[in-house]
Amino acid sequence: MPAPDLRVQLSEGRTCPIYFAPLTDVPPLMETEGLSRGRCVVVTDEHVAEHYLASLTKALELGGWSPLAITLPAGEQIKSPGPLQRIYDTALRARIDRTTPILALGGGVIGDLAGYAAATLLRGLPLVQLPTSLIAQVDSAIGGKTGINHTTGKNLIGAFYQPRLICADLSSLATLPELEWTSGLAEIVKHALIAGETLRVDLERNWTQLLAREAAVVQTIVHKAAAVKVGVVSEDEREASRRMILNFGHTFGHALERVAGYGHFTHGEAVALGMRAALKVSHLVHPDLPLHSLDRLVQQVPIRHSISDFPINTLMNAMRYDKKTAGEVLRLILLKRPGEAYVTGAVTADQVAAGWAFVHGA
């Protein structure tokens, strides 16, 4: 097999290889990464299963594996104790052992849920991430964050647990529903704002082709966006500090999702709107930041609804509930310059309100 396209550097000299390759390459890649052939468990959802489960299963069987598939309903609601328990029950009744890999075939929801199951079954099974959505390929499948939601908030139950390998099949992006595609674009723009100099230029030049999902442009941009995530995670696997910059726009975005009710905005739409607010606050603190050219890039992400129905005071209150707050201080990610993000606790309520007003007024 070829060398990995990217490699995440982890603690204790471990690494996580990322391949951009067809799903039919997964069996030889698993062998390359030292997983011992035998039983494996594929966790997926009904939408993804329809397109890719049969071909993956066939490839695994040809490669000498005995795959067991667990197909869950599609949607965020499966990141909850019931579906998690279903994975536990099915896997444990199938007599898995500590060498049995869990393959997460799907988008961010499947990756988070199956990843968390892998983290906690028998105190940790080998995990293979097979991201099929844009957001998963450039962001959520990379870096080892796994977990489920709690009634009081998203991702509140979870673990850091690194996959043994990631294989992203770019051809699966062709079947992605429009809203999921848009969500992924928002995260790509985020990566371009916080770190990716050449990615930002590529986005500005090739936005039309990207929206049309032209294969060559998608390949270049997904690769570069994933590389930004790889770089940040390699510096700070456990989100002690540096990794928090990946939350650029998210404190605002989470507040917006909470206030609007989950589902009103997609996560990507909320993040895009949140980034606009974060850019405005950044500009207040660093007046040299080219607010309008960066904001133009964010505004290219298609967003269906405005935030004008949601009063600024309500949004401000909702921000206090974010789990990224350590102690009582609201911590935000700001841009000092394009591509240079940092975490700060020194933002005033007035500045935050001005951020929201900027999005309101647009």
Added chain:
Amino acid sequence: MPAPDLRVQLSEGRTCPIYFAPLTDVPPLMETEGLSRGRCVVVTDEHVAEHYLASLTKALELGGWSPLAITLPAGEQIKSPGPLQRIYDTALRARIDRTTPILALGGGVIGDLAGYAAATLLRGLPLVQLPTSLIAQVDSAIGGKTGINHTTGKNLIGAFYQPRLICADLSSLATLPELEWTSGLAEIVKHALIAGETLRVDLERNWTQLLAREAAVVQTIVHKAAAVKVGVVSEDEREASRRMILNFGHTFGHALERVAGYGHFTHGEAVALGMRAALKVSHLVHPDLPLHSLDRLVQQVPIRHSISDFPINTLMNAMRYDKKTAGEVLRLILLKRPGEAYVTGAVTADQVAAGWAFVHGA
């Protein structure tokens, strides 16, 4: 505060200090270990709460902490999804953040459950183990194994998650029910067989005083038994190989618990009987092993029931279900010499049957 009595060496240069100190010392010890004062969550059970919760709470409040107590029913049945969810709900509604420590006040059950909650809340909160039982002080609180049971077996859902500090109050052993005391003795004997030269001599010389819980003898022996566990975990934090020797007698013991029904034997009784079988198999493979003197030590552990009701064939079949089996090979821990244990997959069914027959015939 004084230096720790023991220190577990962990990956990436981290360590976990162990103090044998009164529970009233916990607040200053938490400060020494860099935990930031504020809210904390104490998880305990009704039996332990009755004796120790009020004094711990008072000490925490005097030390500037705001403790929130979660008191669960006593018993193995709380290592299950319902009580885990109760901890999640209570902690998350109390608006914990990533710096909020979870204190596990109790025996092995509380340590496993609260430890797992700490491992999975907000992807990991600081964990303080406050073991009050013998088995927890010498074994289960040390080494980072956390988890809950599944209907198909014990500890099948879990995580490796190291405490930030362990504080064992030896005076809490005085109130321990007899059966729990006995369970702890079995694990201490196990530590003496697999590694502890001087511990073995101490046990042979001071067994009567130990049974009577004489403070000076208890202190020496608990310290030495904990040191055996510390040594093994420091060599192999994640149970890649060496750490498996701590399961000496457990593959037999787990099978016995499964066949007899959980609760018929205590875990300690099952392990003691399992160690007798494992000693016999060890002796078949290594005829120089002093079977009878080692077996005499194990037989000093008080055991209420014999295994004669359980046919050897049934026990043999039950061993195949143990999660320590990797692939299809039954792996056992054997002794080569006293204090020298190793893992092997090269044991015949006849040898295993002879091990069970040895316990049957006694």
